Amino acid sequence: MAPRTAKPLQEFALIRGLKRHFARHTAGLVQGIGDDAAVIETTVPIWWHLTTDLLAEGIHFDLKSAAPRSIGYRAAIANLSDLAAMGAIPRYLLISLAIPKQVSQSHIYDFYRGLMKACRPYGVVLIGGDTSASKTGLFLSITLLGTTTKRRALFRHGAKVGDLIYVSGTLGDSLAGCRLLAQDTSRRSSKKNRSQFSQFHRQFLIRRHLHPTARIAEGQWLNTGRLASAAIDLSDGLSGDLRHICEESGVGAEVEIDNLPLSPACRAYAKARGVSPVQLAITGGEDYELLFTVSPKSHHALERQAKAQGYRMTHIGTIRPRRFGIQMTSQGHRQPLPSTSYEHFC
Amino acid sequence: MAPRTAKPLQEFALIRGLKRHFARHTAGLVQGIGDDAAVIETTVPIWWHLTTDLLAEGIHFDLKSAAPRSIGYRAAIANLSDLAAMGAIPRYLLISLAIPKQVSQSHIYDFYRGLMKACRPYGVVLIGGDTSASKTGLFLSITLLGTTTKRRALFRHGAKVGDLIYVSGTLGDSLAGCRLLAQDTSRRSSKKNRSQFSQFHRQFLIRRHLHPTARIAEGQWLNTGRLASAAIDLSDGLSGDLRHICEESGVGAEVEIDNLPLSPACRAYAKARGVSPVQLAITGGEDYELLFTVSPKSHHALERQAKAQGYRMTHIGTIRPRRFGIQMTSQGHRQPLPSTSYEHFC
Numbered sequence: 226m227a228p229r230t231a232k233p234l235q236e237f238a239l240i241r242g243l244k245r246h247f248a249r250h251t252a253g254l255v256q257g258i259g260d261d262a263a264v265i266e267t268t269v270p271i272w273w274h275l276t277t278d279l280l281a282e283g284i285h286f287d288l289k290s291a292a293p294r295s296i297g298y299r300a301a302i303a304n305l306s307d308l309a310a311m312g313a314i315p316r317y318l319l320i321s322l323a324i325p326k327q328v329s330q331s332h333i334y335d336f337y338r339g340l341m342k343a344c345r346p347y348g349v350v351l352i353g354g355d356t357s358a359s360k361t362g363l364f365l366s367i368t369l370l371g372t373t374t375k376r377r378a379l380f381r382h383g384a385k386v387g388d389l390i391y392v393s394g395t396l397g398d399s400l401a402g403c404r405l406l407a408q409d410t411s412r413r414s415s416k417k418n419r420s421q422f423s424q425f426h427r428q429f430l431i432r433r434h435l436h437p438t439a440r441i442a443e444g445q446w447l448n449t450g451r452l453a454s455a456a457i458d459l460s461d462g463l464s465g466d467l468r469h470i471c472e473e474s475g476v477g478a479e480v481e482i483d484n485l486p487l488s489p490a491c492r493a494y495a496k497a498r499g500v501s502p503v504q505l506a507i508t509g510g511e512d513y514e515l516l517f518t519v520s521p522k523s524h525h526a527l528e529r530q531a532k533a534q535g536y537r538m539t540h541i542g543t544i545r546p547r548r549f550g551i552q553m554t555s556q557g558h559r560q561p562l563p564s565t566s567y568e569h570f571c
Numbered sequence: 572m573a574p575r576t577a578k579p580l581q582e583f584a585l586i587r588g589l590k591r592h593f594a595r596h597t598a599g600l601v602q603g604i605g606d607d608a609a610v611i612e613t614t615v616p617i618w619w620h621l622t623t624d625l626l627a628e629g630i631h632f633d634l635k636s637a638a639p640r641s642i643g644y645r646a647a648i649a650n651l652s653d654l655a656a657m658g659a660i661p662r663y664l665l666i667s668l669a670i671p672k673q674v675s676q677s678h679i680y681d682f683y684r685g686l687m688k689a690c691r692p693y694g695v696v697l698i699g700g701d702t703s704a705s706k707t708g709l710f711l712s713i714t715l716l717g718t719t720t721k722r723r724a725l726f727r728h729g730a731k732v733g734d735l736i737y738v739s740g741t742l743g744d745s746l747a748g749c750r751l752l753a754q755d756t757s758r759r760s761s762k763k764n765r766s767q768f769s770q771f772h773r774q775f776l777i778r779r780h781l782h783p784t785a786r787i788a789e790g791q792w793l794n795t796g797r798l799a800s801a802a803i804d805l806s807d808g809l810s811g812d813l814r815h816i817c818e819e820s821g822v823g824a825e826v827e828i829d830n831l832p833l834s835p836a837c838r839a840y841a842k843a844r845g846v847s848p849v850q851l852a853i854t855g856g857e858d859y860e861l862l863f864t865v866s867p868k869s870h871h872a873l874e875r876q877a878k879a880q881g882y883r884m885t886h887i888g889t890i891r892p893r894r895f896g897i898q899m900t901s902q903g904h905r906q907p908l909p910s911t912s913y914e915h916f917c
Contacts, residue, residue, distance in 0.1 A: 261803060262653050270612070272611070276608040278701050308607070310608075321623055359630065364710045382606075
């Protein structure tokens with residue numbers, strides 16, 4: 226028997242409340258929440274960029290250990306980061322929720338507060354979505370729209386043999402932060418373990434995991450300045466995401482692992498735990514840094530402008546022919562870059 | 572502990588397969604599936620219309636009784652119908668799925684086949700989405716984009732006192748079809764029950780439930796011809812959806828229930844089951860007909876053009892001042908139009 230999809234009256238009240246709290250008007254928005262569809266206007270030639278994520282309870286987040294506000298914040302960052310990797314300006318947001326009975330209305334509002342906290346610095350406006358009951362877990366779907374001028378965006382497919390591979394910021398911090406949080410909630414946690422490195426490093430890594438930043442300004446700078454030949458954001462980890470650039474561009478890559486940018490906190494964590502910081506940097510996901518390629522002739526402009534802007538951009542390798550595969554080198558030794566897989570939990 | 576969101580390798584293979592089978596190129600599409608975001612181009616001033624639905628297993632569909640292809644088809648129609656109510660041309664589709672282990676890949680493909688079957692007549696192109704594992708049920712999120720020319724769309728908020736209320740097609744068929752299917756799968760089903768009215772009527776109602784039509788052409792005709800002052804699609808049922816028009820327009824309404832368009836099959840079903848066909852028409856959802864208002868001065872043009880086009884459009888009432896409320900009249904008797912609620916299962 227197929228139940229009808231008509232909404233319970235409480236849902237309409239929830240939608241009205243969310244609209245009142247979180248929706249607002251902006252130039253170009255013709256119709257936000259409250260009709261069959263949201264309507265936006267474009268008056269000049271433009272490229273629209275659309276990214277969407279579906280997040281499932283027990284897969285992407287755990288309501289027992291993560292606050293709804295943090296879940297919302299991180300969900301928004303994942304999508305903002307996709308637009309950063311295209312060099313786009315984020316504009317509009319659609320959010321859908323399937324809500325189990327046990328999730329309270331205040332939790333739903335907290336989730337939206339987290340989402341909008343991440344979006345507000347960029348002026349992103351909530352224009353629509355859907356709410357539904359759920360008989361099982363909480364599910365969230367986010368669709369984010371951004372713009373660039375016509376014929377000007379960063380793609381995964383533009384890398385050429387000889388291009389230099391760069392990464393923004395530092396790598397592996399989010400995974401280290403995730404493991405620290407996991408350890409706090411596990412029974413194995415002990416005072417000794419916690420005190421092995423400084424509270425400062427500890428808080429830095431946890432913040433990098435719970436409150437990552439999307440590299441929106443950096444992406445727009447790379448795009449408008451025509452500095453990058455290809456780009457992707459690091460959501461799956463360096464190993465997985467570099468593979469996407471190579472596949473879409475039909476090339477191989479060589480990563481100089483001694484050049485990978487590591488934060489002092491990540492190094493300290495790795496030392497205290499007896500793990501390889503390079504391993505954290507290669508396999509750790511959700512750093513939301515930008516991985517991009519730069520043609521040799523743009524290399525000096527990139528380095529000069531990055532310095533002027535105060536952006537940390539690190540040269541970590543070179544694009545090679547496809548037959549080279551994807552390899553990592555260290556002090557003359559070369560080996561295939563390991564694939565990450567979903568089985569790696571933090 | 573927050574698990575990492577990196578995708579299992581099988582998911583990338585699934586995405587590649589879906590892209591190969593269902594994605595295709597079209598003018599204006601710069602980048603489809605395969606980058607951080609989909610990219611579409613607009614060169615002339617235009618309005619974009621965006622609608623999104625999140626469908627939850629056990630709430631919107633039941634995998635035990637409905638085929639994946641049918642679930643996909645009906646999910647697409649719900650979104651196409653939203654665009655029909657705006658008078659928009661459907662263009663692009665994003666689909667996200669959270670997939671439990673027990674759902675096979677062939678089921679996923681069947682779901683997409685159903686979706687694309689509904690979309691293909693309108694040239695809608697699949698440009699992106701997301702796939703995720705699910706530890707509980709199957710969840711689907713659909714985002715559909717359409718266009719109209721600038722400053723030309725149908726909204727819920729345009730109804731004025733004195734406008735005539737119209738509806739396309741016939742009402743209550745989907746609910747009757749849903750009940751027939753539910754009865755087939757329940758233990759109470761008997762041969763006697765089934766033979767109470769003709770197979771022809773039976774099949775008509777079940778088809779109206781499983782294979783509804785979105786009134787895309789009718790919506791565009793109402794919009795471009797400036798025939799309607801407000802419009803909505805009937806997904807929640809006449810009672811609920813008329814209420815949306817009244818709220819957004821700040822008006823009341825009077826529905827002449829003796830004028831409600833009923834199919835011969837719906838009348839026969841109601842007679843055989845001893846239920847009121849008017850009740851089916853008022854509370855039945857998912858008919859995906861258009862409910863719209865027409866100013867008295869456009870009334871003759873609408874009737875004439877509808878006849879010429881072969882569209883069935885029925886005058887069912889009149890917009891009244893807000894203080895009038897939403898009432899139904901029959902042979903001089905007047906009473907409030909009952910509210911539907913989610914608790915009504917078919």
